[in-house]
Amino acid sequence: MNGTTAVVNDVMTHRVVAMRTGAAFKDIVQTMQEWRVSALPVLDEDGRVVGIVSEADLLSKEEYGAEGDVGRYARVQHLAEVRKAVAVTAGELMTAPAVTVTPDATLARAARVMARRRVKRLPVVGPDGTLQGIVSRSDLLKVFLRDDSDIAEDVRCEVVARLFGAQAEAIRIEVRGGVVTLVGRVRETALIPLATRLVRAVEGVVDVQCALSGPPRHPDLDPDLPDPQRSARA
Known part of the structure; x- marks a missing residue:
């Protein structure tokens, strides 16, 4: 499969x-x-x-x-x-x-x-x-008896690599008990909801925890953009 x-x-x-x-x-x-x-x-x-x-x-x-x-x-x-x-x-x-x-x-x-x-x-x-x-x-x-390692391989090859290309290497994929966790930063944040849906469709996936986010902000270079770290400290 x-x-x-x-x-x-x-x-x-x-x-x-x-x-x-x-x-x-x-x-x-x-x-x-x-x-x-x-x-x-x-x-x-x-x-x-x-x-x-x-x-x-x-x-x-x-x-x-x-x-x-x-x-x-x-x-x-x-x-x-x-x-x-x-x-x-x-x-x-x-x-x-x-x-x-x-x-x-x-x-x-x-x-x-x-x-x-x-x-x-x-x-x-x-x-x-x-x-x-x-x-x-x-x-x-x-199908839910699949090994976590097999699920992780499918997620990386069939979803992450195809959606994010060169950025895929920076995305960490963890699978425990069929629950997939995605962690990392990507440039195309519009693709994150699609990635979650596609991962959920992989055979054997029980649930998806998506912790993908966009690139870090640079308030000094982009003064009109909010600084999420400064907002969190406030």
Whole structure:
């Protein structure tokens, strides 16, 4: 990931278990137990992802399976769940269409999709819709396990050197626990906010403490400019 933006393919699980639309209820439950997962992608005959079957989908059979446990009003209000209560195959149980992401999507995009669609994992599909892997919330957090030294190297090469050129050598970069601190003086103070934003976007950065400032003032040469040191002593 050094020098490049991490994408879903960098962190996703490539070995994934999935079910066909015709998979039976008990086979789905057994597979979830064996693989210790709470949801499974559902594939059509061509291997394309057409939905997701989760523990919540399966539990509808417990909640609404017994006719005496559900009143008429509840059946109307929760029609989809009631239908799943009598379903026996993955195709009938699944939530469709599946919310998916591509291998080249950035981690930020995957995180936004998860948050907006309120899902914990996303099947990763190729251009033809076939299953390539799966990415979970915990996978997206792996980027924050990067070594501080690697983060510092990326900050120096990809941000500081490119923005400040020859001045970059005078900028001190410290990284502790993913928190980046920038210390030094630069001539182009207008670039400081941009540097902070770019550093924050580096993979694995938790926070940025920016202590960059402009060149020292010379009141004797620039009488119209305030002397910050004299103001501080006043």
